[in-house]
């Protein structure tokens with residue numbers, strides 16, 4: 001009886017092993033098309049993060065993908081600032097000082113959906129395509145991060161709060177954007193602590209024209 005049990009356990013273990021092997025084989029046999037499509041379709045905005053920091057090496061790789069994005073006339077009409085944890089806290093304190101309601105949210109840690117890592121992106125207001133450059137830069141950052149298991153959230157609100165808070169002005173000054181540049185949006189980054197469902201999208205905005 002005991003032998004029968006051991007044999008059936010061994011058989012189960014074998015089946016499990018072969019299942020995981022199949023999964024691994026499938027993952028490695030994905031075509032680039034399948035891998036990129038899966039990456040883009042599985043990405044979600046993440047608003048709950050683990051505390052774990054992203055290593056500098058990983059951030060460098062992500063940012064390298066970011067600046068490899070297409071951009072108008074290769075002018076690279078953006079400026080990028082990566083905030084230290086101390087700056088995330090100081091900027092948060094400054095914004096909350098001017099807008100106390102923002103800090104009253106449940107579980108509030110910072111004005112960047114509580115992310116442990118924040119990238120600020122500014123655009124050149126004198127170049128009419130600079131917002132496109134910044135958007136494409138950001139999408140490359142977001143997808144590169146997602147491929148590494150790192151979640152993100154584009155944040156227009158945080159940039160607005162920073163731009164509109166007099167108490168945050170010293171921090172904007174420290175970002176030292178060149179003349180004519182303005183903080184456009186932020187990207188929160190961190191290891192995800194949630195798995196949100198996809199929000200519905202419509203294809204009805206697409207018209208193939210004859």
Ligand SMILES: Cc1cc2nc3c(=O)[nH]c(=O)nc-3n(C[C@H](O)[C@H](O)[C@H](O)COP(=O)(O)O)c2cc1C
Nearest residue numbers: 043044045047113153154155156157158185198199
């Ligand atoms: C330009 C821009 C600004 C956004 N600003 C915010 C924001 O301030 N706060 C926030 O929680 N999410 C923000 N988002 C994330 C969107 O809410 C999110 O992308 C959208 O709901 C679709 O969900 P998904 O990213 O999970 O597919 C922003 C996204 C973009 C592209």
